[in-house]
Amino acid sequence: MTSLSFTGIRKTFGTTVALESLDLALQPGELVSLLGPSGCGKTTALRIAAGFEIPDTGVVSLGESVITGTPAHRRNMGMVFQSYSLFPNLTVAQNVDFGLRNRKVEKAKRNSRVGEMLELVQLGELGKRYPHQLSGGQQQRVALARALAVQPEVLLLDEPLSALDAKVRSTLRDEIRRIQTELKTTTLFVTHDQDEALAISDRIGVMSNGRLEQLGTPEDVYLRPASPFVARFVGSINELPNSNGVGKILVRPEDVTISADENELTMRGTVTRVTFQGPVTIISVRVDVVDQLVNVHAASGSIQTQVGDRVSLAVAPGRGIVEAA
Amino acid sequence: MKQSRSQRALGRLLPTLVLIASAIFFAFPLLAMARFAFQNLQVIDLGWNNLFEKWSISSVTASFSDDFFAEAFTLSLKLAVGTALFTLGLLIPTAVWVHLRLPKARVFVEFLTILPYVIPAIALVAGIVVVKPHARWFLNSDYSLIPFYVVLALPFTYRSIDTGLRAIDLKVLVEASRSLGSTWIATLFRVVIPNLRAAIISSTFLTVAVVLGEYTISDVLLKRTFPSFMAQYRQSDPRGGYALAILALLGTTLLFVAIGVLSKSRSTRPQQVSRSQENEILV
Numbered sequence: 001m002t003s004l005s006f007t008g009i010r011k012t013f014g015t016t017v018a019l020e021s022l023d024l025a026l027q028p029g030e031l032v033s034l035l036g037p038s039g040c041g042k043t044t045a046l047r048i049a050a051g052f053e054i055p056d057t058g059v060v061s062l063g064e065s066v067i068t069g070t071p072a073h074r075r076n077m078g079m080v081f082q083s084y085s086l087f088p089n090l091t092v093a094q095n096v097d098f099g100l101r102n103r104k105v106e107k108a109k110r111n112s113r114v115g116e117m118l119e120l121v122q123l124g125e126l127g128k129r130y131p132h133q134l135s136g137g138q139q140q141r142v143a144l145a146r147a148l149a150v151q152p153e154v155l156l157l158d159e160p161l162s163a164l165d166a167k168v169r170s171t172l173r174d175e176i177r178r179i180q181t182e183l184k185t186t187t188l189f190v191t192h193d194q195d196e197a198l199a200i201s202d203r204i205g206v207m208s209n210g211r212l213e214q215l216g217t218p219e220d221v222y223l224r225p226a227s228p229f230v231a232r233f234v235g236s237i238n239e240l241p242n243s244n245g246v247g248k249i250l251v252r253p254e255d256v257t258i259s260a261d262e263n264e265l266t267m268r269g270t271v272t273r274v275t276f277q278g279p280v281t282i283i284s285v286r287v288d289v290v291d292q293l294v295n296v297h298a299a300s301g302s303i304q305t306q307v308g309d310r311v312s313l314a315v316a317p318g319r320g321i322v323e324a325a
Numbered sequence: 326m327k328q329s330r331s332q333r334a335l336g337r338l339l340p341t342l343v344l345i346a347s348a349i350f351f352a353f354p355l356l357a358m359a360r361f362a363f364q365n366l367q368v369i370d371l372g373w374n375n376l377f378e379k380w381s382i383s384s385v386t387a388s389f390s391d392d393f394f395a396e397a398f399t400l401s402l403k404l405a406v407g408t409a410l411f412t413l414g415l416l417i418p419t420a421v422w423v424h425l426r427l428p429k430a431r432v433f434v435e436f437l438t439i440l441p442y443v444i445p446a447i448a449l450v451a452g453i454v455v456v457k458p459h460a461r462w463f464l465n466s467d468y469s470l471i472p473f474y475v476v477l478a479l480p481f482t483y484r485s486i487d488t489g490l491r492a493i494d495l496k497v498l499v500e501a502s503r504s505l506g507s508t509w510i511a512t513l514f515r516v517v518i519p520n521l522r523a524a525i526i527s528s529t530f531l532t533v534a535v536v537l538g539e540y541t542i543s544d545v546l547l548k549r550t551f552p553s554f555m556a557q558y559r560q561s562d563p564r565g566g567y568a569l570a571i572l573a574l575l576g577t578t579l580l581f582v583a584i585g586v587l588s589k590s591r592s593t594r595p596q597q598v599s600r601s602q603e604n605e606i607l608v
Contacts, residue, residue: 051503052500072500072503075504076506079500083497087520088520099506102505
């Protein structure tokens with residue numbers, strides 16, 4: 001288990017600043033997700049870790065060693081890519097064996113390691129198949145086995161699930177977490193999918209415009225967003241005018257209380273839509289004074305209401321963050 | 326508006342008629358050439374009534390026994406191998422580099438490779454004549470033809486390699502290989518080249534076709550290559566010369582058929598498992 005750290009990393013492409021003073025340290029065995037919209041710099045950070053990009057300034061360290069200028073092939077990192085990256089000319093077993101051959105591991109050890117890795121990703125029977133004979137999910141499992149076969153000090157995952165169907169994505173996401181926990185490999189996971197990041201990570205780094213907006217546990221990022229950007233990007237959010245008329249209050253739908261009694265709570269409004277989603281029902285209410293739509297997540301069955309009903313709302317005490325104007 | 330039955334029939338028939346007309350247009354001169362080369366009859370006697378009479382390969386076997394045939398043919402084969410190796414050694418790293426590091430330069434490189442189309446071989450020859458007195462040490466060697474053939478074959482060979490590179494996810498494959506500990510050289514030999522096999526074979530066959538057909542430059546440099554031999558032999562034995570030309574044409578055609586078969590076998594490879602299938606099988 002090794003730590004990976006970025007210190008003061010800045011990277012530009014022409015006049016575009018991709019990363020602006022990134023400071024991030026992954027503890028040994030930890031899985032950290034970099035979450036953010038397209039172009040926020042998360043993939044650039046991962047590519048700098050892999051050695052495919054050289055930062056303009058700053059230092060990348062692996063444990064005690066500085067690896068900023070070390071070529072990609074000497075970094076001992078495993079990487080899984082967004083698109084299927086298996087070598088089409090090699091079988092599944094040969095793909096997994098690829099990195100071991102580069103490291104000149106003796107054949108008997110290589111064969112046993114390939115078998116172990118394929119068992120780990122539950123594809124022990126498919127060693128002789130070629131990549132085009134596998135489904136997308138199977139290909140990404142093989143890519144994971146290939147990356148892990150070389151016992152990398154750090155595992156880099158570049159949106160490995162984004163090309164897959166929702167069902168396959170969810171299963172493979174859990175698999176990645178299981179394997180990562182089992183092997184205790186320090187892992188940097190890049191994604192734009194907040195559900196993925198919340199489900200899989202020890203910590204999440206939320207990025208915007210080349211900056212790390214917040215680094216914290218999934219609970220921290222969701223419940224205690226450090227900035228309006230984080231509040232808006234992670235989970236859904238209601239934006240209400242502040243009572244003093246300056247700025248806005250950002251509040252999550254589950255932090256808004258709703259009552260069928262129009263006079264019970266502080267804000268009054270009319271129900272415009274009721275969406276049943278299994279355990280939760282989303283109730284959309286147009287609030288009178290501010291003429292603004294607020295979504296409320298209520299436990300299904302906890303309130304009986306329909307479109308056109310008059311209701312009252314209130315923000316749960318201590319919830320919501322204030323955004324200055 | 327509905328088409329009448331006769332219009333639809335004509336629509337189906339017309340392409341076939343055009344194809345047949347084109348085939349006749351190309352086949353008749355070739356047939357005439359074949360009759361001249363392989364039928365032991367006086368030209369004045371050739372007619373429809375003796376279309377199947379006195380066919381023989383004696384003219385071509387006679388050319389094989391010429392003192393210079395083996396020498397010329399061997400030289401052309403050596404030049405073909407040399408040109409193919411030189412071309413691949415030059416083009417694969419260049420095309421890979423352009424695809425990975427200089428994608429904006431792709432248009433410029435494509436323009437450069439198309440120049441031999443625009444500038445005729447005779448212009449190249451004019452250049453060689455100017456340079457010749459200063460580069461005799463190089464031009465005296467038979468193998469000095471190789472760089473010229475590489476240039477002449479560029480429009481075909483570069484496109485073949487470029488198409489092969491576009492068909493694979495080069496950047497990701499190279500980065501995957503590098504992240505697994507491969508040097509650039511190892512990546513080129515273990516990942517890029519094996520995945521360009523069909524493109525490399527096409528490029529090689531096209532190079533061979535160019536080398537076996539090029540006459541102008543070899544003649545100016547006084548090299549006895551197979552096309553030069555054919556041209557000279559035709560003067561002493563026209564039938565034998567044309568028989569050799571037909572054999573060369575047949576060989577080139579077979580090479581192109583082989584390219585077609587290889588391309589087809591690549592495109593008919595089992596397709597990626599579909600999304601719907603994916604949900605039905607183990608993730």
